[in-house]
């Protein structure tokens with residue numbers, strides 16, 4: 013994490029805030045219509061008197077101290093850290109004598125001499141130690157820049173396996189060869205210094221002058237690849253330089269290959285055991301192979317070079333332990349801080365983040381598995397999406413906008429439309445129409461309430477009443493139940509006289525039919541509320557629906573459907589198969605319950621959505637004709653026949669198509685597949701006589717029942733089922749997008765509770781606040797002030813000409829970042845344009861939560 017992101021608030025007193033901060037802050041007109049550029053560093057800004065008072069304590073209390081963690085984001089130093097404890101421990105143990113320090117560093121480890129150095133080289137090591145004792149090493153690294161470079165080079169060399177190996181074997185490295193050199197120590201040190209100067213001083217500058225390649229022993233040069241080639245890509249002394257410049261020659265050295273290659277054991281740093289003040293490193297001793305490619309570590313201060321003496325007393329470990337080497341994990345230092353303010357706030361009840369408060373109360377540690385995505389927990393890693401996508405993420409980023417379709421911020425202004433973010437227009441319109449129609453009432457209606465049903469609204473607009481279906485005139489009303497508040501459809505049969513008490517009980521069986529293709533029956537009763545004896549059948553109400561007769565046979569669109577066009581044109585075959593499958597499913601449920609639909613006709617089938625039909629007016633004939641003349645099997649077979657007639661009539665767009673069967677079937681032959689024709693024919697045929705064999709392979713008569721029919725249309729059922737699944741997926745996606753909207757509504761609700769709230773000004777004490785007038789100008793001070801400016805930034809932007817910027821993408825972008833508490837910063841400009849506040853979304857979020865808690869507490873107090 014960028015350490016600068018922890019600075020909570022930078023206040024700029026910027027009378028001319030156009031590019032005052034090294035150009036990092038754009039001019040005012042750029043703020044007002046664009047997303048903020050990365051703000052200027054807080055240190056470069058001057059604070060206004062008013063705002064400095066607010067910002068300073070906040071900054072001091074929230075700025076985290078950088079912990080001495082080996083996982084500090086400076087990755088190079090973190091790579092080096094396994095060596096630091098050991099190095100420091102040795103340095104401190106031998107602090108009185110820098111000589112002994114260097115001695116320890118270079119030779120004293122028995123493991124060093126015993127494992128990685130050949131016996132005959134030990135005397136050389138002794139000489140080298142001696143030499144360094146009198147050289148710059150003995151001055152503890154406080155000498156010239158060459159020293160620094162030398163020390164640095166050695167330290168960096170220790171951080172890679174190859175370098176470690178090279179350090180352990182002087183024959184593999186320039187430095188090592190210097191250490192091994194039999195030339196006088198002072199000369200060796202000078203060589204070393206010059207070499208490091210060449211290595212660190214860059215390609216130009218005085219320090220390069222006079223530098224020549226050191227002269228190693230012939231055998232070393234023969235085996236050693238020139239360091240200049242490694243560092244600079246070439247060696248300018250190639251002609252005179254004794255080292256190898258061609259890698260192919262290098263590989264010829266068998267001896268070297270044996271000792272140092274990719275299979276070489278790793279270099280294991282010692283754990284600190286000598287100095288109790290050091291925290292023992294929990295890291296593994298193994299080093300990642302990636303470390304070999306790490307850039308050379310450059311110390312930032314002299315201190316870092318002096319406190320890190322050269323250590324080479326490490327034993328090789330037999331094998332890599334990659335599982336023990338922790339990957340670099342950016343630490344959320346802020347999360348580790350104890351924010352007493354935040355804890356205090358968490359104790360208050362927050363209706364929007366209950367679980368957050370609970371976990372704070374119980375002191376439960378942050379558990380990814382129990383994360384409430386809506387809890388205002390600063391440790392949630394939503395911000396990591398913006399800051400460090402590749403980094404470790406402890407929980408999914410639930411705060412982010414649903415990533416379906418084009419990303420809101422990636423679009424140009426003219427490409428952005430509202431339905432990129434919200435529910436598709438067609439669906440929204442349909443749902444809104446349904447809601448509107450469901451609430452339709454007639455003022456001063458003369459229709460009386462019936463039983464618990466009130467607000468009756470007549471759905472039956474046709475003046476001509478068809479008595480042939482039920483034997484009675486029927487009316488359909490929408491009504492609201494005072495028992496449960498739901499809306500129902502009431503079908504009234506005018507002048508119905510109940511002669512058989514058991515007849516009305518048949519509705520009970522229909523209450524149990526819960527099928528997606530049947531309008532559910534709830535109850536049946538008789539009433540005299542209309543001035544006659546009427547039968548009332550209560551069913552589900554499906555707003556803005558129409559019958560198949562209205563859909564396929566009527567020419568003029570009805571006003572009630574708000575312009576939905578009726579059509580008499582050719583009905584696509586897939587639509588017909590959809591009807592067949594849905595009605596077959598309905599019949600399966602009905603017949604399976606020992607009932608018969610008895611009425612499958614276009615005017616009694618509701619079209620409740622696109623291609624979505626339901627069998628309506630079920631059970632009425634069971635009440636009206638309580639003693640049918642036909643058996644159940646005959647009635648069920650008749651259901652199939654009626655289904656055949658229905659499809660025939662819709663396919664022909666003729667309600668009476670079955671009256672001219674030949675012509676109607678010809679039309680189907682011409683307009684549809686043989687499969688559909690075969691299906692309709694099967695439905696229209698009379699059931700075979702019981703003794704008639706249907707085919708040579710199937711002895712006995714083929715049953716004409718719903719199960720046989722379902723088996724016959726199994727392929728079409730699979731197709732319809734699949735398209736239903738697709739439709740469902742689409743709806744789930746839409747729902748998910750709306751879910752995001754509800755999240756932002758809650759955020760905006762909180763923001764509006766706080767912004768410019770007048771009644772907390774000076775009149776009311778806000779618990780937790782301090783000072784003489786704790787609630788004075790509550791809405792205009794502290795966190796509330798920059799929340800107010802944030803509201804201006806989100807909603808009240810103007811362009812360079814002062815015209816309002818109406819940019820939905822900007823609003824969603826800002827609110828999502830606020831919800832996530834992103835570390836991204838934005839520049840908020842005061843209304844007098846005299847101050848610019850640089851604040852991160854994280855701080856805004858914290859301010860929002862804390863201010864909201866103030867309100868909750870104040871509200872609770874007044875309620876006492």
Ligand SMILES: Nc1ncnc2c1ncn2[C@@H]1O[C@H](COP(=O)(O)OP(=O)(O)OP(=O)(O)O)[C@@H](O)[C@H]1O
Nearest residue numbers: 471472478488501551552553554555557558559615
């Ligand atoms: N359960 C219901 N939910 C919503 N609307 C319904 C419901 N039942 C019927 N309707 C609507 O009420 C209106 C009248 O329905 P009805 O069954 O009486 O049809 P109709 O066309 O008037 O037939 P008929 O010629 O037999 O009177 C239709 O427009 C229908 O959409």
